[in-house]
Amino acid sequence: MVGISSKELEELKSNGWLILEDEKKIKKEFKFKDFKQSIDFLKDIQPSADALDHHPDVCVYYNKVIVELTTHDVGGLTDLDYKLAIKIDELYKMKTSNL
């Protein structure tokens, strides 16, 4: 695990991730059409999170899922947050491109 680079942070920012708490956390809201889609998205994330051994903090609403990423072990952002964020964006694109 290594710290996140400023290039990675910029990329996440341009993908719509908010950088919070003095660059210790990132957050993004994903929109869906109903609760089932929201839950299915969460289920899509689970294998990637387990594979990276890195897990998001998630808030599920009826038609939106708010994802927060930070590396609790170091109290800040690392490459694991970057990798999982990119993966989650990919999963969202796949999910919403065939609606």
Ligand SMILES: C[C@H](O)[C@H](O)[C@H]1CNC2=NC(N)=NC(=O)C2=N1
């Ligand atoms: C032991 C295990 O590797 C750690 O507890 C992992 C699990 N998943 C994790 N997820 C996140 N987001 N941050 C962590 O620090 C973290 N640590």
